[in-house]
Amino acid sequence: MSAAAMVVHAGSFHEKAECQGLAHFCEHMIFMGSKKYPDENELDSFLSRNSGSTNAFTELEYTNYHFDVAPDKFREGLDIWAQFFIDPLMKEDSVEREVTAVHSEFEMAKTDDYCRKLQIIQEAVMKKDHPQSGFFWGNRKSLWDDPKTIKKTAYDMLHDWYPRNYSSSWMKLVIQFSPHSLDEQQKWVEEVFSLVPSRNLQKALDEPDWSLGSAFKGQNVSKLIKYFPTADGHTVDIMWSLPSQKEFFRVKPLHFYGWLIGHEGKGSILSYLKQKDWAHEIYAGNSGQACEMNKYHSELSIQFRLTDAGLENWDNVLAVVFSYLKMLETLSEEDQLRIFNEIKKIEAINWATKEDKKAMQNCIDAAESMIDFKDSKRWLDGDDLIFDYDSQMLRGILNHMTAKNCTVILSSKNYESCVDIVEEWMGGKYSIDDLSSETIESWANAPVLSELFVPSSNKYLAEDIKVKEDEPSL
Template sequence: MTTLNFFDATYLTLPNGLKVMLCPTEGTTSFVSMSVKAGHFYDPENCQGLAHLLEHALFLGSQHLPKPNSINDLVERHGGAINAWTAAEYANYHFQCPGEALSTLLPAFADMLRRPLLNKQALVKEIQSIDAEFHFKRKDDLRRLYQIHKETCNPAHPFAKFSVGNAQIFNAIGDEALRGMLAGFHQQYYCAANMTMCIFTANPIDDVRQLVEKGFGSVEQGQQATADWPAMYLDEQKGVQINIVPLQSARRMIVTFPLPGLHNDYRVKPLNYFSHLLGDEGEGSLLAFLKAHNWVTNLIAGSGIEGDDYKDFNISFQLTREGLNHREHILYALFAYLKLLEQSLEEPWRYHEKSRLNDLAFQFEETPKLLPLACEYAQHLFLYDFDEIPFLRVSDNGFDKAVLQASLAHFSAHAIRVKTIAPGLPVDRQCKHYDAHYSITPFDTEFLDSVAQAEPIEGMFLPPPNPYLGSEYELTMQVPAYSKPQNLIAKAGLNCWFAQDHDFASPKGDIYFSFDTRGFTDSLPAVGAKRIWLACLNDELQAKYYRAEIAGLHYRLYGHQAGFSLHTRGFTNQQMLLATQLFEAIQTIRPSQEQFEMRKAMQLQNLQNALLNKPTNRLFSRLSVLIQRNTQAPVDLIKAVEQCTYEDMLTYADAALAEFYLETLMHGNWSPQEATAFARQIEQQAPNAVSSPLSRQVSLLPTGKTLVHQVPSEHEDAAVVLYLQAPSNSDHDTIMCMVLEQMLSAPFFNALRTQKQLGYVVGTGYVPHNQHPGMSFYVQSPTHSPEQLLDEITRFLFEQLKDIDFYQVYWNNIRQNLLKQLEDKDLSLSMKSQRLWISLGTEDYHFDRNLRLAAMIENLEFDQISAYADKLANRELFGELVLFAQGKFDDATFPSGLRVDDITAFKELTPGH
């Protein structure tokens, strides 16, 4: 378990004014983040997107690493990863690497930030990349919504600026003038007084301090950027309703309360408390009330844009068709619940219970994502004094009624901004850049007055004390024999496994159940019925077990190729009780007709939206369908779900539960006696566990042939995925796939994206399907046809494979990177549970697959890699599948290969294994 103690951190300010936080942590990886107060708010009016372009430009070469993307190559060769982002007020640059590489990479990182070359030729190509990114997002509903948000706020506030930039904007400036603007922006904002740094590392802090001082001590001091912005919203932009027509099928209502920077109050944390109650999903909650009226299916409270001195507090409702016509009633219910929230301030125990829940979450936190956390804390150094930083993650124990009341007073009916997102809404304008249609109109003042006076409604009430919140969380005694999974029950239809946690000293655990059942898998209508049934069950369980969720007892009920699974995780205290309750509910709940109709509509909406995903997403989704034989495509499932009746769903569910194969794993802080008793209880609760496990077959592609499959897509971009399937699922084929993908990944990206500018989405991946190894190479492009993309992919790939000896100089680094991935200890108890569960699914009863692969890589000679690559290059070894989306390009004849567009025909052509 990774632990962080910010009280042990070292905080320093260099003589030039750069603030630095050095935090000791465990593990072998270091995490570095530099925050620069130079986000898009600081863009000049005549070159919006300049901050974003500069972020990209810093990767195009610096004084000591002059070639484009040399910093990326250097970091990757040392087993790390580097990236950056540009937000509203800040830009951030960050990387992670093995601790021993920090002394090499931190100086290179400093060079990149301090001395960019801003090469004109490289900039021209990067502008093409940003333009591709812009076009890539033009059909993204979230990006379209964001642009409408900008156009409906104060035009004098910098939030209204277009943050991304595109070729039209940049090319209008001219190459030389643009380079001058970038250099001026860099000189003004990339100075020590305007930068802060956070490093999490297990390296000796004094050594890291010296590296920081040497690398960044000579950065010019400069001045911190001032942020004297006007109000985010004008009076006429409050108390308004905004209609938005989306591309995807969606019905949402987002109620926004514009607030000052209340999220920065780390002592009382008022917005955390308000989100906790408004987002409650238990009985009596706002969500439960609205669901009972069939108006909404989901609710999220607390999200929204935020900055140093502003915060949008959003309450987002996923609407039903009926709810779309009852938006006013939903607003009344919301303000009625706000009245209850105000009353809760007279009963501090709810605030203290929330604090207790936060204490438990922090005390037993499993593997916080340290790179995002380093980015977060680098930015915090701008806002808080050093002596405040350690308290930011400490629980909100500072109940202060006056502060909470003052904060709640900002939740005014007359200030709300209500966005409704649905097809067919009346709209009268179109936003810039993304062409989304919307309208903005004021609410009637009398209506807002009446909403503000809404009184508590019968059926809505504040949550009672949480029955799942334990008083003690103790560790059980370890028994060596159970350090690996042991089979407690093994009989026809049922296998129950148990392993103790001997690594993490945490009062937590995981329980997995997998139901293999033909009743839910032997036909498309059965799979369609399963989707609706699982959605209905999740809906039924949501309110009943929400208290368990917020007490650190989580569950997930989901479908898989052979049936469905239940997974519970969290504190072992009362988890067995929750698991048996859920297990019983699965077998006894019969959803209502109303639930069926609501969830059927939602499943259809989700499946239809899946057909509007970006081309590369569509291609990889279809790849899974083609290779995993028991997986169905959304386009086929739509018909099955549409035709499913309530009686059909119940019939299929009854058949599925009448006979199934059940496998379970219990791993964590339990004793063998508790696990045995639990297994016996499951045995009694599962009299219908009498079947055999179902196959997880994959389609075997023919060697020496190329199959070609087109996926329809409404997106204008073309896309190609070349999938190479290994001849077997042996350990040898697995490691060869892993090695070759690692070797080719960075050169592929550099050649096809950076140099040839084929598109914004370019990459490779190691792709195992049901543990059968393979590799993928993909490009999505607004400028090149599928034929051109495939030609570039195959030319690069087979030229590189034939010249694989060139990579011998990198082999040791690649070997070490792969060994680190395979030999790394599990980072959390849940990760270990998942690994053990996957091992059971693949019948790896020694639970040592990663160690076997690591040993093979350790002993692998480059001559073996060269020989394997040669066979692959000669098309003698792997099966090949090309998936493509045509985009806006003419439907010309695709290059040679056996064209099989029909999914059923494809599976008939490729035998299962």
């Protein structure tokens, strides 16, 4: 298959408060025909006849559009698709239908516990009126009803926002099409995409104010949230908001600590908690999702799936975490470098042996990397590989992971009777209180447990991953 992806460096952070979800709505409306191909179904019909598909998604800082099609139809498909960035119609008679489509996606997401907890954090802990605390999904209320309070419609808001935030100056295009030469492919791209307007803009007119810093900054984030989930089971999440780590991709310090904390072998947090019958699963680190890694902040979080006894002892569970962090503070330079190099080697092996992705996924990933990495050499591997060791940077992360600046979320259906707040958008039920000074002090003074230690050297890591062709047959 041949494929293409276009990333527009404008997303949910660029929205206006009076029409939340507008970037997502724009992503839907842009497919509704163009001046050259006015039929709303032109692209879908063309792709369905030629083994292709198309999709898009809206992130906080950008929007990603992509399609694939049979190679012999790529040139024709590229022209139809490109018109959405050249002269989209976004007709008024399509608006209500696409608002309904956005609302349907919201309805499917609103029962997801991850989404609900994120929305609760935005409502209960983040600064109000900060771009991070917005409602990014969009629904009928935010797109159809709210604009009317300022005597506007979703159509008005869309046609005002689109030319302010979509320009060729901050679009990144990737194509993958093997049967033709690079020169021929470049010629096609120049012929088609040279018509995408720049509007003489150097940056989006609704570019967020990055100098605001994190939405958690200056807030009392030492909170205990109890949440009534849709799924069964008990979990506890502890999270820290750190300064943005996006530019430190060569070191990937959050990956380093996620790997160590999430380790499940001898000496690990989970191994200790299993012996206590308090937890049976752990997740640690940063997922890389936009809400956890953006220009405003980076999140490091730990989640445990708890037993009934673990839920009763949730504060002791987290005391073990702080004991482990205290142990890491005393980690020798030799051990820190050894572990870093092992993680680096593991990622290099994973990179070298990973399965080939489909053409469209290659384009999606590379286009996003063009936004994230200034160095073109890292557009293919910058997300995956680790490059540089920086001891000071690694140790500096621990300074942010204290008992005084963490937010804790307990999730269990046991809390049905004690949650008294309903989150505005997704309807998640929760309660919120300050973490007690006694709890914070006990975590800060947690002793280092002798049962906790870092993993020993992994002697089974491959030194040479080349396939040997001269081995005798068995």
